[in-house]
Amino acid sequence: MTAAVNSADALFLIFAALAVWTGWRVFRTDSMVRAAFLLLASFLAVAATVTLMASQFVGAIMILMMTGEMVLMAVFMVMFMMNPGGLMPMQMVHQQRFALIVSVLVFIALTAMILLVDWQVHTTQMPEDVTYAIGEGMMQEKMLVFLAAGVALLACMIASLALALHRGRYDRYGDRLERSRPVDPGWPG
Amino acid sequence: MQPGGLPLAARAEDRDGLPLDVLYVPLGPVLSAWPAGLTLQLTLQGDVIQDLQVDTRHFAAKDSVRAFWNVPWHRALAGDEVPVAEAARHRAAAHLDSLARFLYVAGDEGGALIAARLRDEALAGQTADRLLQQVATLERRLVRGRLLDRVTRGVGRIEPQRAVEIELSGPALRASNGGGGRPRPATALGEGDARSRWHQWLAETKQALQQAADGGSATMSTKGRFEGPRGVLGQHTAPSRALLGAICETLVGQELAVARLIVASFDPDVAELDEAGEG
Amino acid sequence: MSGVTAIPVLLIGLAVLVWFAASLSSVFGAMLAGRPVGLTELAVPGRGALRLLLKERSSTPMxxxxLWRLGVVLVFTVPVLAAVVIPLAPGVAVADLPVGIVWWTALMALLWVGVFMVGWGPNSAYPMVGGYRFIAQALAYEMPLAIVVITVGLLAGSLRVSDIVAGQEGGLWYALWAPAAFFVYLMSATAQAFWGPFATPIASDLAGGVRAELGGVDRLVFTVGRYAALVVAAAFAVPLFLGGHHGPLLPGWLWIIVKTLLVLALLVSARWIWPRLRLDRFEEFAWVVLIPLTLVQLFVVGAIVLLRG
Structure with missing residues (x-):
């Protein structure tokens, strides 16, 4: 039993170190794409540590979400940057003094929280269904509120997209949506 | 600055008047299912083709060779007696060849294989009736599910008026509903897009095979207009020259995703330019 | 047998299925081209692999x-890692995780990273466009696929793959409870492996797309990885929708093999039947038709689960 705990601890430390190291490398690379994928690597390492703490669901979801986010981020950065591939030397950090102050303050606050909060250590048996227990533990009877908020957020995203769209369905299908085929630029007929 | 000897992208105004990177990307001269020897120098901004230059100097023939697909009509122009059935068979094979290339570019690998096989069989002397059957099978496959129609509809459109102005002839002109002469097959919708062009090839393949089946021993008359697979031969410009013109017109403003589809739907033959002393 | 001892079985099974898929694809091609089909088709994948092994790897300026090599490796390893949750025989899997279906979905999403890297790495226009296309394709297929996976989890009341198989014991397969979900799964799985009508990142109109600058062993690893993605997608449909090892007469492991081969043959044949879809048009179809369809299916399944109590 002790040996198993120790190997799990060792894995945890390895992944934690990996998360920090790749997080640091994000700011030391010239290439936008490399920066995005280093950040992804950092998040994946965090997901591994979360999984090691028996929250497999959170870990797996983190892999899924972060992969999608980082790939999209890479795509958008390439679109907007003059030199995304790092062909020329490029500074990845800006406003260094301000950033330094903020990050030191955040670090102190988080460290203080870790050290000062009286963390409860469960000695009881691990629940049968960890995913279920985490969900209940985090939301309890507020589940419905969270779900409603999620749906509202999704509606807001769709609405803002509809507002931002250059061409909506009335441009494509006619004022009374009477066309059977949409009229799109470059696609006559 | 040229890191690694590669120039960085310069910027120019795009179609909305905003500065955007300009990228020069060549299509050709060698690609699978591509008119061999043709190079299109594309000027891209994002994925929009802003400009292009045609270059056919690669592999230009040294001597005056005849384009393979035009051989029967050139023989007739020179005064040889060419059986109508033989020319019709050659025409069907040429259309099937174009169709195979087009289907390959459209990602229908199965259809491309079938069309290429039928082309080979037509040249190898398979009976016209058998070929007609098989072309009908191929057609059923291509219209099934209407997927190919959806993928090619509205792509690379040439209006009827414009098709006449840029001197298109042959199937490409009839697909734009601009051609008189022979009756237009019912399948051809004359919308002038890639979809009507591949339908036109299919329809004229069947027409030619029918002609080959009925032909008997009649020979082509040595007078009048000679229409090869890609258009009228013996004029001051080769039909493929007009097809290249149509490509230049339709490609500008389109996205890279449809560039190959448009080129394949016109399918110019660079060898035809060589024989007309151009290139 | 379970856990670590099942790893060799999984790897050998994947290798055999990859070889089967490649041979079958070659058989379909030979039939359409009018070539005689014989047992020699079985040698085609091996011959291709040998040819690639003997070739030099390609390189490009700058x-x-x-990222290029890492992407190739990712395309190969991701399907293998995702496959650990797939049952190989009744009660046998490398890792029957309690969140099995989420694990599979999450790992297969790493394919985006792999394909994008392979497109980005060579510093060449066509591969890069290919890599971009796969991200656009992912935007189209991933949402319907995720909803479909949730639907299956809802039917079984569990995210564990063995529970999902157990939920179909002696009853209707989930493919019949949720036919629309099964259909969308097959479509999305094909898109995930960028196969057949969804082969947009390696399209013929991009001179091979992300594959354009790959040569030698890189191309071999990438190609095998792509087939592995297709195989894993087909194999995962068996526990999810087709009752896993359940079936009359035959032993469970044989049922798994038979069902996997059938789904795989179906997916492989799609390449030789349909033209390639155009993303600008498929994107709209995915969001306007597929997502609402899968949502309706999810609600119907939810109602069924509630009524069954």
Missing amino acids: PDAL
């Missing part, structure tokens, strides 16, 4: 070599 590539991002690290």
